Amino acid sequence: MKTAFTFVLGAAAVLAAGATTSFANDRYADMPPVMVSPDLSAPWVLQLGHAPGIVRPTRQATQQRLFQAQPGQQSTAAVQRPAKRMAMRLQINPIYLPQEVAYDGPQKPGTIVIDTHQNFLFLIEKNGKARRYGVGTGKPGFEWSGTHKITDKKVWPDWRPPAVMIKREAAKGRYLPTYLAGGIENPLGARALYLGTTEYRIHGTNQPWTIGGAVSSGCIRMRNEDVVDLYERVKVGTTVEVI
Structure with missing residues (x-):
């Protein structure tokens, strides 16, 4: 009985050590990049993402649309739009x-x-x-x-x-x-x-x-x-x- 109890304690110690190591590794692991809205980081870039003749919606309307969208759709828009704006910027003749x-x-x-x-x-x-x-x-x-x-x-x-x-x-x-x-x-x-x-x-x-x-x-x-x-x-x- 004493041997079995010792074995259980040893296994628990190993699991606890593993969990501690995992948490420590997570603490120092590379975290995913923080996505900052272009509205806050580069307001002038917003102008470059729209073709002539298209009226950019107000910020309030944009926020409402984002809140209504599904989480996956919002994430896709956040990734795709900056790339499109950069493409427009490159079209300005030097x-x-x-x-x-x-x-x-x-x-x-x-x-x-x-x-x-x-x-x-x-x-x-x-x-x-x-x-x-x-x-x-x-x-x-x-x-x-x-x-x-x-x-x-x-x-x-x-x-x-x-x-x-x-x-x-x-x-x-x-x-x-x-x-x-x-x-x-x-x-x-x-x-x-x-x-x-x-x-x-x-x-x-x-x-x-x-x-x-x-x-x-x-x-x-x-x-x-x-x-x-x-x-x-x-x-x-x-x-x-x-x-």
Whole structure:
């Protein structure tokens, strides 16, 4: 009887040691990666995951859809969407990224020149140089040219679509708000430079994939990163030539 009892105690000790070792190994094992929502980690990347013409739902609507989905479906979406956004990012032509270039035009340093044919904006510098940015310009029927001064600068500007734009878009079945507060959902983006007494602006965009195209109703679009950079380099009163 004593031998059997000793055997049982020994077996229990072995099992306890094994369990302790297992827990210790688990403690120092590689844990699965933590998935952080792109909404929290990279808000600008969200813009790159949608093709033109698709309206991104509000964050509240997205959360509601996720709560209604099955756990497996939610996990799949979390894995697939960042890859799709990265693919969209790679489609931006590097030629439209900011760079220093030679410039031999007659304009004085500090002048902004916008080439609506090549879709470039040049900030003229000294010694035959210019800082060049890619832009989106007026689509067919909305082209224009002229010289104006920057009359105002705004950070995260509000948007009040002109009545004629609201009417024009409504005829196409697209209904615009009469007012939209500044923010990441706002089509004017992070900064706006207002041109003379016109309704035209140089502004950011929440559709960066449109840079390099004839896409706007006359305004000059820039990537948000680029319009922030330009905003810091120019002042109210700067001359802007649109050619």
